[in-house]
Amino acid sequence: MATKLKSGQIAKVSGQYGLLGPRGGDTGKEVTVTKGEPLPPTPKPGMSFTLNDKTKH
Numbered sequence: 001m002a003t004k005l006k007s008g009q010i011a012k013v014s015g016q017y018g019l020l021g022p023r024g025g026d027t028g029k030e031v032t033v034t035k036g037e038p039l040p041p042t043p044k045p046g047m048s049f050t051l052n053d054k055t056k057h
Contacts, residue, residue: 004048007041014055022046 004020011017011033019029022044030052031040039049 002050004050005039006048008038011035011037011039013051015051016053016055017049018052019043020048020050024048 004024005011005017012035014033014035016030017033017039019027019031019042021027027047031049033039042048
């Protein structure tokens with residue numbers, strides 16, 4: 001199972017992070033976050049992110 005990350009947590013790797021609904025379901029939306037940057041706010045409380053695809057070097 002993939003690790004759930006909360007809004008505001010610092011990204012440990014650059015990549016595409018998928019937005020998960022409050023119950024953990026995939027919303028079909030992704031955000032790009034650079035290593036060392038915080039994950040953006042979620043549209044609704046209880047939502048989280050999971051790393052879908054690391055950026056290629």
